[in-house]
Amino acid sequence: MDALGTISVAAAAAALAFLGAKLPRRLALSRAKHPSLTGHVRMAKRIAAQLPFYEYGEAEFASVDGASDEVAARRRAGFARLSALYRERYARTRAMTEEARTGISDLQFTGRYRVPFQFSRIVRENLSAGSFLQAASGVEVEDLDGNRLYDLTGSYGVNLLGTDAYRDCIREGAGAVEALGPVLGALHPVVSDNVRRLRAVSGMDEVSFHMSGTEAVMQAVRLAQYRTGRRRIVRFCGAYHGWWGDVQPGIGNPRPADDTLTLADLSERTLRVLAARRDVACVLVNPIQAMHPNRGAPSDGSLVDSGRSAAFDREAYARWLGRLREICTARGIVLILDEVFVGFRLAPGGAQAYFGVRADLVTYGKTLGGGLPIGVLCGRHALMRRFREDRPGDICFARGTFNAHPYVMGAMNAFLRRLETPEIRDLYREIDGRWNARAAALNRRLEAEGLPVRVVAMSSIWTVLYTKPARYNWLLQYYLRLEGLALSWVGTGRLIFSLNYTDAEMAAVTERFVAGARAMEADGWWAGPATTDKAIRRGVLREMLAVRWDDLRGRSRPARDGAGREAMPAE
Structure with a gap:
């Protein structure tokens, strides 16, 4: 064999050795992804x-x-009745929404994806209740036509204590900082008290303020990469961490997120991958996924059948987080708990206290701002430092003009102080038992009346499920609206209650929910021929x-x- 041949054989052997070492690793990574398309983002x-x-x-x-001709005729009559009621009851609110829609891209998006796209145009033309409200008090909101509705939106997680409480927080906060007003850059003295309280709540050393939860998560990931010198981000299948590219690979992101690994939640294979890799900077956890692991947030826009599922096992998820914590500690991986949505909803100490796990970095947002926009990152000193003392040119930059805005800091301080009052602490006492009992009461009513609807609760966060295969489950949101229940644009996918709901108000919500489901059944939307979700x-x-x-x-x-x-x- 000549020299060239010897070199070729050596090169081939080296290539085979390289592949032999890399293939098992690639296979393990592939197996750690959830088998659904949600787990394979590309x-x-x-x-x-x-x-x-x-x-x-x-x-x-x-x-x-x-469906048979008789059932279809019943449905058409029911839909015509719905359409007439919507046009009559929500006339002013609809008119303003239509006027604003051409200039507000958010309305165009949410309106189009409220139901499965095949039905969307007809629904938009006939069943719009509008997107404007003019007043709120207690647990109710009021639209432009004077209709009062029980608020089941929770302002997407912001409204934990009730709208009246946040109105007070904003008023108190504004009064506390009025002398300084909208002066930015320097800090109002109230910030010092906020930092002290946040350190106590989070158990962390330092705090960084931002204007949204998305920004707080961005900073957490950037700091993890900076301090570890690694580039890989691990997120779990179905989890949401804001709309920016690196944590939202796949659908919704026009750019590839090459450094992001999307792995299966509650998976032994995932733990093995994390234990073997040396390039992972951080693992992101959104605790709301305990309710529907490896699935995206439930939305009526994708509700083509009755296959939606949800369940919550607090102990099992706490055990998973404990094992994840051990792996991250052993491998030098930064564990980030994204509490932007659930922070302070599950417990005064947040998800860390609720599940009994200590993260390295924690992000908060939503309700923490006392009704104003906020994002907060809390972390250990070694991870929060944005510069290297021995390398003055090596920094991790993150700032924002409106970070620590005096009025936001004032409202935050009012909220944090309120958390420590006896009346608010009472809302947290036996919180899971109270909300689980309320969900069980609704389920008993639905079952007694033979309605194919159930709810699953993660404390004050509920998801609506369906027990009979059907194509029209997404219509339930429109029947509930007529009964005076306000839902977010994801429809019956997620109900979020404020903690100030009394037993009497919950009983009223139960009656209206059952009445809406009963009306939908009477119109024949669950009377289709027997079939399966598959x-x-x-x-x-x-x-x-x-x-x-x-x-x-x-x-x-x-x-x-x-x-x-x-x-x-x-x-």
């Missing part, structure tokens, strides 16, 4: 980009599940493939119904 993004748009016309809207999903997939095939062939084709049959043309 594949999910590719598939999502290929999904074709199509919609159901007026004729087939009420029978896409293959059959429904396969039918929708056949629709999409048929439309996509016609797109590729360059011709239009009628939509197909939920049974895969060609639908009638729209009237």
